[in-house]
């Protein structure tokens with residue numbers, strides 16, 4: 126069953142509670158954290174996640190686009206994130222493994238994210254240790270509203286095969302430019318969690334837009 130994770134990056138931050146309620150027919154809430162270093166944009170941080178947690182029971186799928194993400198695992202876990210996904214490009218492998226160890230110790234679900242340039246095979250050492258999620262970016266991270274990079278579809282298929290081999294049960298999420306049309310391609314390639322910001326918040330009928338993404 127495919128899960129839909131609306132990205133609140135496309136919400137109105139002055140009406141965040143209202144905009145979270147608007148996507149209540151979805152499964153997860155995708156929270157994009159950007160530090161202005163790993164990506165050329167700044168979004169939201171720990172206090173906002175803490176406030177969101179106080180206002181919703183939705184599963185908080187927290188995408189950390191930050192340098193050296195291990196520095197923030199404790200703070201986001203304490204703020205109420207259910208899952209933390211960190212970019213494998215954001216630090217050296219031992220530090221990424223240490224951050225994943227810390228997530229395990231804190232009881233938060235753990236994910237690894239790949240930029241478009243990163244090859245599928247890079248996830249193998251992380252799948253071997255056990256992961257809850259791999260996130261494939263289908264745009265350059267940093268901004269909502271960009272066009273889907275179709276050249277990432279073979280990578281999604283390759284990672285699906287690696288998950289089935291090394292870590293069955295790990296979810297495969299796709300993020301960036303997902304709409305009703307590209308969602309079909311992602312699902313066909315093996316994705317089972319779809320993030321969408323503009324395709325959901327830009328729709329006049331949000332529940333219908335969420336339903337359309339399910340395929």
Ligand SMILES: O=C(CO)[C@@H](O)[C@H](O)COP(=O)(O)O
Nearest residue numbers: 266267269270301302322323
């Ligand atoms: O992580 C990111 C962008 O860096 C995403 O989560 C975007 O927020 C998705 O927005 P759309 O491409 O669906 O508009």
Ligand SMILES: [Fe+2]
Nearest residue numbers: 157188300320
């Ligand atoms: Fe994201």
